[in-house]
Amino acid sequence: xxxxxxxxxxxxxxxxxxxxxxxxxxxxxxxxxxxxxxxxxxxxxxxxxxxxxxxxxxxxxxxxxxxxxxxxxxxxxxxxxxxxxxxxxxxxxxxxxxxxxxxxxxxxxx
Amino acid sequence: xxxxxxxxxxxxxxxxxxxxxxxxxxxxxxxxxxxxxxxxxxxxxxxxxxxxxxxxxxxxxxxxxxxxxxxxxxxxxxxxxxxxxxxxxxxxxxxxxxxxxxxxxxxxxxxxxx
Numbered sequence: 496x497x498x499x500x501x502x503x504x505x506x507x508x509x510x511x512x513x514x515x516x517x518x519x520x521x522x523x524x525x526x527x528x529x530x531x532x533x534x535x536x537x538x539x540x541x542x543x544x545x546x547x548x549x550x551x552x553x554x555x556x557x558x559x560x561x562x563x564x565x566x567x568x569x570x571x572x573x574x575x576x577x578x579x580x581x582x583x584x585x586x587x588x589x590x591x592x593x594x595x596x597x598x599x600x601x602x603x604x605x
Numbered sequence: 606x607x608x609x610x611x612x613x614x615x616x617x618x619x620x621x622x623x624x625x626x627x628x629x630x631x632x633x634x635x636x637x638x639x640x641x642x643x644x645x646x647x648x649x650x651x652x653x654x655x656x657x658x659x660x661x662x663x664x665x666x667x668x669x670x671x672x673x674x675x676x677x678x679x680x681x682x683x684x685x686x687x688x689x690x691x692x693x694x695x696x697x698x699x700x701x702x703x704x705x706x707x708x709x710x711x712x713x714x715x716x717x718x719x
Contacts, residue, residue: 504645527706538608539648539696539710546706581647585706591636592661593708595647 497522499584501596508572509604516567516599518556518582527585528565529593530556534578542567542580552576572603607631609711611697617717618687625683626714630699637680638708639672640696641665648696654680687718 498521508514520526530542543551545558545565556567565582579600583593610629618624630637635656640648651670653661656677666672669688674680684691694715698708 499647529706538712539698541707544706583647586650586661590661591638591653591655591700592650592663593648594650597645597647 497584497587497594499582499594499596501580501582501599503599504597505600505602507602507604510574511571514569514572514576514601514603516580516582516601518565518567518596520563520565520582520584522563522584522587524587526558526560528556528558529583529585530554530565530567531581531583531595532578533581539581572601574603574605577601577603609697609699609709611695611711611714613714614712615715615717617719620687620689620718622687623683623685624687624716625681626695626697626716628680628682628697628699628711630678630680630697631709633701634699634709635677635702636700637674638698638700639680639682640698642694642696642713643692651682684716687716689718692716692718 500519528545532542533539554569579598581598582596586592612627637654639651642648650663652672654674669685672682694713696713697711700708
């Protein structure tokens with residue numbers, strides 16, 4: 496079965512410290528993974544996608560198939576990074592639905 | 606604002622009543638999705654349209670739920686005989702056609718069933 500697990504509901508870090516938001520998945524096949532972010536009073540929006548291998552707002556995420564993980568990392572957290580972060584997995588065989596984790600609320604302490 | 610819009614933003618209803626929500630996707634996006642989000646959870650997929658065709662439905666979509674997209678533009682989600690367990694945020698998203706991966710979300714409709 497497809498499943499996305501985000502073990503931390505809350506994560507607090509100090510400004511300038513590294514941050515890592517954990518995501519593990521279960522999937523039979525070649526997964527397609529995303530990170531979505533929701534800033535306060537804003538809509539859910541795409542942050543990054545594993546296939547593109549980009550760095551967005553200083554965040555990167557590497558797909559580790561051996562560990563079935565897709566952790567989100569940033570070397571130096573900024574206050575504006577405070578938000579709710581959701582890891583998401585695309586459905587089987589490129590289906591159009593997304594499976595979301597329960598989310599991690601990141602708070603960056605000034 | 607050319608983003609996804611949803612109406613109403615908030616709905617309070619009594620158990621047993623029917624409710625209908627509307628979603629207007631980004632113009633020319635032919636794919637439209639409905640999700641439900643309860644407190645402390647991530648969004649859960651409900652159903653997906655490509656143009657006017659409803660192509661995927663989750664097992665979460667019981668027979669009390671029905672969704673339409675009659676002209677391939679806006680969509681409606683109706684819940685009949687609402688139950689307290691239906692209280693949630695209902696999110697709509699849209700995306701362009703084949704090969705597009707990003708889903709653009711609306712602000713959601715928060716339903717409270719009393």
